[in-house]
Amino acid sequence: MITVAKERNGVGLANDVEPGIAFGSCPLPIMNHKEIVMAHGSGGKLTQQLIQKMVLPQFKNELLNPLHDGAMFSINGAKLAFSTDSFVVNPIFFPGGDIGDLAINGTVNDLAMCGARPLYLSAAFILEEGFPMPEFWRVIQSMQRAAHTAGISLVTGDTKVVDRGKGDKIFINTSGIGIIEPGVNIHPRRAEVGDKIIINGPMAVHGIAIMSVREGLEFETEIASDTAPLNGLVQAMLAAARDIHVLRDPTRGGITSTLSEIAEQAKVGIRLEESCIPISEEVKGACEILGLDPLYVANEGKLLAFVKPREADLLLSAMRAYPLGREAAIIGEVVNEHPGYVTMKTRVGGTRVVDMLSGEQLPRIC
Amino acid sequence: MITVAKERNGVGLANDVEPGIAFGSCPLPIMNHKEIVMAHGSGGKLTQQLIQKMVLPQFKNELLNPLHDGAMFSINGAKLAFSTDSFVVNPIFFPGGDIGDLAINGTVNDLAMCGARPLYLSAAFILEEGFPMPEFWRVIQSMQRAAHTAGISLVTGDTKVVDRGKGDKIFINTSGIGIIEPGVNIHPRRAEVGDKIIINGPMAVHGIAIMSVREGLEFETEIASDTAPLNGLVQAMLAAARDIHVLRDPTRGGITSTLSEIAEQAKVGIRLEESCIPISEEVKGACEILGLDPLYVANEGKLLAFVKPREADLLLSAMRAYPLGREAAIIGEVVNEHPGYVTMKTRVGGTRVVDMLSGEQLPRIC
Structure with missing residues (x-):
C-alpha cells in the first residue's frame, strides 16, 4: 500500500506542482518584476504596487485600507483599531534601541496613528537555529521595558524556529488592539x-x-x-x-x-x-x-x-x-x-x- | 563633527556591544541550551521551557496564558479572543494545502479554540529576495479562498523583504480577533x-x-x-x-x-x-x-x-x-x-x- 518512491528533491514544489493542487484561478497581474526584490519592502512605490495589484484585489473589504496604519471597526459599540507589523531590522541591536523595543513601539504607534489607545499586544518570534540565548534574553527584556513604558500588556504569543541560514537571528511580529474614544475620527x-x-x-x-x-x-x-x-x-x-x-x-x-x-x-x-x-x-x-x-x-x-x-x-x-x-x-x-x-x-x-x-x-x- | 571611523563588521552587535546600550538588568535564566535549537520550535518541552523561563516572567499579566491558544478579555462588555501565529512550514506547497491556507486556518482555529467566532484577521509577510512572484500569487489566492471558506475578513497587513539567504521564501504571521458569545467559558x-x-x-x-x-x-x-x-x-x-x-x-x-x-x-x-x-x-x-x-x-x-x-x-x-x-x-x-x-x-x-x-x-x- 505504501511505496517509497525514487528520491525527490522534496523541498519546495515550486516547479514541480503536485497534481490536485490547483493553481490560483486568476492570472498573475502584470508586475514590474518576476520575483521579489528588496525594494518591495521599502515602503515606497514597489511595496505599494505589490499590495495594490496582488493583495488588495483578493481581500477587498471596506475595512482593508492599504494607506492606513491599521483597521478600524466596531464591536458592541466599541470602536477598535487593529494593526500588525513584522520587524526584520538589521542589525538587531543599534544605538538607541533594538529589534525588541522597535517591535513594541511600532505596533503601539500604528494603533496610536488610528487615534486609538493601545491596549493589548501579541508577539510572535521566528528564531534562527543558533541564535544565542543571551541575545534573545536581551531582546525580551527590552520588549518588557518598552511595553511597560507604553502602558500596554503583551497577552499572547508564538515561537517558531527555522534552520540555520533560513532566517536571520530573530524576526518579530507584533499585532495589537486599541480602543478609539468617541469623537475621534482620524483617516x-x-x-x-x-x-x-x-x-x-x-x-x-x-x-x-x-x-x-x-x-x-x-x-x-x-x-x-x-x-x-x-x-x-x-x-x-x-x-x-x-x-x-x-x-x-x-x-x-x-x-x-x-x-x-x-x-x-x-x-x-x-x-x-x-x-x-x-x-x-x-x-x-x-x-x-x-x-x-x-x-x-x-x-x-x-x-x-x-x-x-x-x-x-x-x-x-x-x-x-x-x-x-x-x-x-x-x-x-x-x-x-x-x-x-x-x-x-x-x-x-x-x-x-x-x-x-x-x-x-x-x-x-x- | 562627523568622522568616518575605521570599517567595522557592523552587522549585528552580538559580541560588540555599544557603550550606552545597557544589557537587561536580570541575569539570563539557567537554560538547557546556550543557543536556540530546532526543538525550541517543536511545541514540546523545550518550547515550554523557553516560554516559561524567559518570556512569561517578563510579561506576567492575568491574560497571558501560555497553555491557551489565545488571550481573552472584555471590551465594552464584549468578550473577545485575540491570537497570533507565525507560519514557517517547509515546503510551502504540500498535498492538501500550502502556507497560505495553513496561515488563515491556523489563526481561525486558535480563535475557535477559545470558543470565539473569528471576525478579523491580519496578515504579515516576510518575503525572501528572489521569491518568485507566481508563487507569492498562488499563496495569496490560497489565503483568499481560505478566508472566504472560514467567513472571515482580512483587514490589515504588512510586507517586509529580507536579503536572499536571510529568510526562506515566505513566512506569514496571522493574528486575529474573535467574539465569544455569552455563556461560553472554555479554558x-x-x-x-x-x-x-x-x-x-x-x-x-x-x-x-x-x-x-x-x-x-x-x-x-x-x-x-x-x-x-x-x-x-x-x-x-x-x-x-x-x-x-x-x-x-x-x-x-x-x-x-x-x-x-x-x-x-x-x-x-x-x-x-x-x-x-x-x-x-x-x-x-x-x-x-x-x-x-x-x-x-x-x-x-x-x-x-x-x-x-x-x-x-x-x-x-x-x-x-x-x-x-x-x-x-x-x-x-x-x-x-x-x-x-x-x-x-x-x-x-x-x-x-x-x-x-x-x-x-x-x-x-x-
Whole structure:
C-alpha cells in the first residue's frame, strides 16, 4: 500500500506542482518584476504596487485600507483599531534601541496613528537555529521595558524556529488592539485644503542611526534611534484638538512616501516648506556623507498630524509641552494645486515635486 | 563633527556591544541550551521551557496564558479572543494545502479554540529576495479562498523583504480577533475528573502529508493535509453543548503534547484508550516507515474537546453531523490518578505514561 518512491528533491514544489493542487484561478497581474526584490519592502512605490495589484484585489473589504496604519471597526459599540507589523531590522541591536523595543513601539504607534489607545499586544518570534540565548534574553527584556513604558500588556504569543541560514537571528511580529474614544475620527482621506501639517520633532534619525552602524560611521555625538511610543503624545494631542484629521508615522520610505500616500488618497496637494522641517546638523551631515535624502529616510517615534489651521497653534503648544513633542513644528499645508502630489518650497525659493520613494534606499530598517 | 571611523563588521552587535546600550538588568535564566535549537520550535518541552523561563516572567499579566491558544478579555462588555501565529512550514506547497491556507486556518482555529467566532484577521509577510512572484500569487489566492471558506475578513497587513539567504521564501504571521458569545467559558483549567475527551477525526494526517513530501514517499492514495477551518464545527458544537470545558487543536507536538499541557495546567490525570484513537491505515503505515509515533505528529483541522460525560453523546452526534466531525470519537477521559500526566491504555491491555514531546520530531511543520 505504501511505496517509497525514487528520491525527490522534496523541498519546495515550486516547479514541480503536485497534481490536485490547483493553481490560483486568476492570472498573475502584470508586475514590474518576476520575483521579489528588496525594494518591495521599502515602503515606497514597489511595496505599494505589490499590495495594490496582488493583495488588495483578493481581500477587498471596506475595512482593508492599504494607506492606513491599521483597521478600524466596531464591536458592541466599541470602536477598535487593529494593526500588525513584522520587524526584520538589521542589525538587531543599534544605538538607541533594538529589534525588541522597535517591535513594541511600532505596533503601539500604528494603533496610536488610528487615534486609538493601545491596549493589548501579541508577539510572535521566528528564531534562527543558533541564535544565542543571551541575545534573545536581551531582546525580551527590552520588549518588557518598552511595553511597560507604553502602558500596554503583551497577552499572547508564538515561537517558531527555522534552520540555520533560513532566517536571520530573530524576526518579530507584533499585532495589537486599541480602543478609539468617541469623537475621534482620524483617516488619511480627511486631509483637506488648508490643513496644517505638523511633525513632532527632527526627521531621519532612526534611518541614520541604523546606517551609521552598518557603515561604520562614528559621530562626535552618537546618533541614537528615535524609537519611542507615541500613544501618550497622541492622547495629549487629542485632548487639545479632538478633531485631528490625519495622523501617520513616517517610518519606511520617510516623510515623503507617507505624505505622497496621503495626498494620493485624499486627492489633495501637499506643499512642504523645506526650511521649516526640523533636522539635526548631525543627521544632515550624515545624510550628505551617505548620499541620502533625509526626506526618504525612515523615522521612528515621529508622527505627522493634519489639523484645521485654526487649531494648529493650540495643537503645537500641547505637543511642545510633551517630551516627545518638544521640537514640534508646522512643516507644510494641504493645498489645491497638484492634487495627489507633494511639492516642496526649497530653501533657495524654488518649488519641486517630491515623489514617493522608488527603489530601495535603506533595506531592513525596521 | 562627523568622522568616518575605521570599517567595522557592523552587522549585528552580538559580541560588540555599544557603550550606552545597557544589557537587561536580570541575569539570563539557567537554560538547557546556550543557543536556540530546532526543538525550541517543536511545541514540546523545550518550547515550554523557553516560554516559561524567559518570556512569561517578563510579561506576567492575568491574560497571558501560555497553555491557551489565545488571550481573552472584555471590551465594552464584549468578550473577545485575540491570537497570533507565525507560519514557517517547509515546503510551502504540500498535498492538501500550502502556507497560505495553513496561515488563515491556523489563526481561525486558535480563535475557535477559545470558543470565539473569528471576525478579523491580519496578515504579515516576510518575503525572501528572489521569491518568485507566481508563487507569492498562488499563496495569496490560497489565503483568499481560505478566508472566504472560514467567513472571515482580512483587514490589515504588512510586507517586509529580507536579503536572499536571510529568510526562506515566505513566512506569514496571522493574528486575529474573535467574539465569544455569552455563556461560553472554555479554558484548559476547566478540565475536570470525569470529563470525556473527544477528537473530531483521525490523527497525524498533516505531519505525515508534509513528511511524505520531504522524504519522497508516495502512497497509493495521496495523504493530503487536513488543514481546515474549525470555526463552523465549533459553533455547531457549542449549539449542542454550551458548556464545553476545554477546546484545543493538537498541532505542533501532536495530541500528546497538547493533552500533557492540559493535564499539567488543570492538575488532573488524562487516560487515553489507544484502540479508540482514530488513525487511517495509510498514516499508521507511514508512521511505521518513518519511525514516528503518531501521538506526537502534528495535526491541522483537528480539535480535542472536554465535556461532562452526560453531554458527551449529544456532542458526539452534533459533531458527526458536521463534515469535519464525521469521524469524531471519544478517545479518553479525565481521571484522578497521576495528576499532571497522560497515560494510555494500550491495545494489548497495558498502561503507559505518554509524555510531552522532548526534542524535535518534525521541524517546520506549520
